[in-house]
Amino acid sequence: MSALLVALGAAVGAPLRYLADRAVQARHDATFPWGTFTVNTAGSALLGLLLALPxxxxxxxxxxxGFCGALTTYSTFAYETVRLAGNGERLRAILNVAASIAGGLGAAWCGTLLAQALS
Known part of the structure; x- marks a missing residue:
């Protein structure tokens, strides 16, 4: 039963990741992967909230x-970071790593704080 629930959550999270990523990235001319950064940060916040709630x-x-696992994407984050570095944009690659780690951890922490405030 758990596998089915994970699959159902992923069936919603994966298309939402794609659509959100494309919508965010379309609003930016920069090569920085804002779409992936956004979905990973949002997914981290939601996961922090969920895991801190009873x-x-x-x-x-x-x-x-299911949902958060499919919404967030480590593989795309890694690919985009390597692509930035390979295109000579090493500073942006480093900023992507630093911002993604700090943003994800900070968002998860904020989600946890929100859950504690709601409980």
Whole structure:
């Protein structure tokens, strides 16, 4: 049953990631991967919120593992960072790594704080 819940969450999270990434990136002329940064940060905030709330295991499987797992993307983050460095944009590659790590951790922490305030 858990695998089905994860698959259902991922079936929503993956297309949303693609659409959100394209919508955000279309608004920026820069080569910096703002779309991936946005979905990864938002997914980290939501996961921090979910894991700090007293929810049933099925909610964690559906929304946490499935939805957030498909919404966020480490592979695209890695690819875009390598592509930036390979195109001679090493500073942007370093900024992408630093901002993504700090943004993801900070967003997860804020999600956790929000959950604590709501509980």
């Amino acid at each position: 929810v049933d295991g099925w909610v964690t499987a559906l929304a946490g593992t």
